[in-house]
Amino acid sequence: MKSPSHPRDRGIPEATVARLPLYLRALHGMAERGVATVSSEDLAVAAGVNSAKLRKDLSHLGSYGTRGVGYDVEYLVYQISRELGLTQDWAVAIVGVGNLGRALAGYGGFVSRGFRIAAVFDADPEVVGDDIAGLNVEHIDELEAVIERRGVSIVVLATPAAAAQEVCDRVVAAGVTSILNFAPVVLTVPDGVDVRKVDLSIELQILAFHEQRKAGGPLMAVDSQ
Amino acid sequence: MKSPSHPRDRGIPEATVARLPLYLRALHGMAERGVATVSSEDLAVAAGVNSAKLRKDLSHLGSYGTRGVGYDVEYLVYQISRELGLTQDWAVAIVGVGNLGRALAGYGGFVSRGFRIAAVFDADPEVVGDDIAGLNVEHIDELEAVIERRGVSIVVLATPAAAAQEVCDRVVAAGVTSILNFAPVVLTVPDGVDVRKVDLSIELQILAFHEQRKAGGPLMAVDSQ
DNA sequence: ATCCTTTTGTGAACCGATGCACAAAGTCAC
């Protein structure tokens, strides 16, 4: 029922992977509004990208569109979800239950995408044992045991910068190979471990750079997102 | 005292701009430890990048190194800060004082880089008037007036997705041209307005994709940060 | 003054990503 050549090619470009969640979000919105099929043009607008880029991105997953018609919304949601690995659900642990860790633990937007907060850890005895968004805060000493017991495969680091590398080393030693880091440090990890970082301070600095340019000379190029 | 050709070229590559804050962070650490000069190799390691890339990045700002020696740490800190616009300080407003907005408002890492939280807004009458990290929560009706009065030039959006576009339109109308968006929506803005987005859910989905690959076939390429 | 060592700054090859533009493939009306 599918063409024989490359039904699902290994090796999707990184830039494409980073956009798939965007398409997925737009598609979910459409599915909710009862839209059955969508053209690359309309979906591209909803996701804020160029339609040729969108088509090329989707072509890496397979030929799921119908010429003259567009893409079946439900079917595409399924294909993208499967490609991203969202058909299973992922046990996530958060380490560091401070300002940020609390906000993350209480956030509903993760669960709705198949990410289940399976554990939260902290080193502060004042915090350990507290109930955060329905979860008991575990002591950091339990890190390895709890990760193993609950099958945690993704760890979110929300500790102070000074503790991040040490915690990172421990979670890696415990077998975790996917880390989302909020601490403003460059983490050193062995090959095979993925680290993604979110640094709000860097984002503000980039905005400041462009803002300064706008204020300064009347020669500038802007926008992006 | 400087070469005549292009002492400070306009048009620094976007990829370079995104890394300058990283170099700055590493340099601050070195300055604190009393390091006076640093080679591109050492700084590159501290920032987690390739040294040729670092040198090319710095060369866009000017020729601030000394062959055979390296870069003067203090001087380079100053040059990068100036380029990024961090020699002035920036008034930032946060809109939406929920889980995330609170964490951001209380975060010290912004102030230390020249970003001053000048105002926080919310629509919920329960929250308006509260004291958050020493700031009085303003009603969203005051948005335009307060932005103008306090010279706010960067706005952080931490409202629910449904409210984000409307708030965005209002801050843009009030003259703001730099926005950091945490809401999971594609914002539409006029030319000349910079939007940067932070989407934690997307980061997790990208990690899940790679995690799935690792678990699946024994043919994979990983790491990055 | 000359040589040797170190390290910068950059030319050039390379690589991945973008976007145009169009043939191929499908739908729909009649």
Added chain:
DNA sequence: GTGACTTTGTGCATCGGTTCACAAAAGGAT
């Protein structure tokens, strides 16, 4: 069935960014 119309999938030119590799520059030793 035929023809007009729509929209996908992709070849190709282009672009921005990365990395290699080295000549030029600086400093220190003798």
